Every structure is written in C-alpha cells, then in structure tokens.
Amino acid sequence: MGDNNLSSAVDGNIITAASVNQYKTAFSGDVIPRASDGTINDAASDLGSSSNQFKDAHIAEKVRINTVIVEGDSTNNAIVVKDSSDNNVGFVGRHQTSTTTDVPFKSGAILTGSVTGNEAASSTAYTRATITFDLDAPTMLCMSISDVSYNNGYVYISPSTSASSGNAYVFAGGVGSGSEKLTSEIKYFAAGSHTMYALFVTGSGGGIVSASDFSIAAI
Secondary structure, three states: OOOOOOOOOOOOOOOOHHHHHHHHHHOOOOOOOEOOOOOEOOOOOOOOOOOOOOOOOOOOOEEEEOOEEEEEEOOOOEEEEEOOOOOEEEEEOOEEEOOOOOOEOOOOOEEEEEOOOOEOOOOOEEEEEEEEEEEOOOEEEEEEEEEEEEEEEEEEEEOOOOOOOOOOOEEEEEEEEEEEEEEOOOEEEOOEEEEEEEEEEEOOOOOEEEOOEEEEEEO
C-alpha cells in the first residue's frame, strides 16, 4: 500500500532515484488521501470535485460509505446494500433472486425461484419451489408460474404446503391435459415475513405435472 509520506524538493536540490521512486510507491496498491504537503491524511480529500467530475466509475465489487457497503449483484443486475457485518439490509433493482428474509422486498422488485422436477401419479402435494420474503410495508403482489404442463394433475401457488383450491392464489389443472403460464390476481399482503409455495398434485389414478420459473412481483 502506498502509505508513505511524500517529500518536497526546491530549486537546486539533487533529484535521486529515491526521490522519483517515492511517487511509484505512493501509487502502488491502495491509493489513500493526502494533505497538501504530501503526508497521508485519513478521511480527507475528494475524488474529483463539483466542477471537475469523473464521468464513469468502474468498480468490480463493492463501495464502502462509512459503515455501509454497496455491492453490485451481477446475477440480478442490481445493487445490494449491506451493513458493516456484511448482512443484507437493502436491495435496488427490478430482479431479485432470494430465498431469505434478510433483504426487504419492495415495490418494483421481482423475486424468482426455479421449480425443480416434476411429479408422477400420487395424491400427495409436492413442494417444488419456495420463496420467502419480507415486506417493510403493505404491498400488492402478483404471482406467476411459467410453462405449466399437466395431465390429470394440478398446480397451486399457495401460502400453505397443504394444497387446496380454497387457500391457493393460483390454481389450474384437472383431468385431461394443458400447457400454460399461470398468473394470479393482484393480492394485498401486509407488512412482515411471508412464504409462498409452488405445489404439484397429481391424481391418484395417474398423471404428471411440470413447470419452470416461479416468480412474485411487487406492484
């Protein structure tokens, strides 16, 4: 790290290799703020100014602002805000893949989860995707599940792992076959923690159900 103090020269001084190399040392590794005399100075100086600004900043990982960490999430094309202990405390962006409750889920964001596998003949409800999220305020949500294919089977999106058309937000299927994308009506959710499940149920006499992405959008 370039944490050496820089010395000044005046007319008539002999410039040695060490005089030149001090600048190489100063710009090797971390670049730190300095006072006008070249000494290191914590929490001082600016990068650019109001009248001489940098156009773009290219940061590979994260930016620390006091005790807050702002980190890029390349998977979801978004920004995650963390505290000094590296816990997620906020999220900025339209797409958010998460199965944890440590990131507040706010209007404009979309939670996604991949649906795993398919189900053959059984009367048991199988949970094939789970999304858990926090709402810091009452929010209107819309849920959907893509590429649903059923043959004597049913698909539910429900707040319960007990499959029932009475408690499901999305319900489709039946005897026969079909393929479609299922989307719920817009639903009101109170502030707090919630979990939603994508469930498959096939008829005891035979059947199969499959699907792909399960998503919840905050309106």
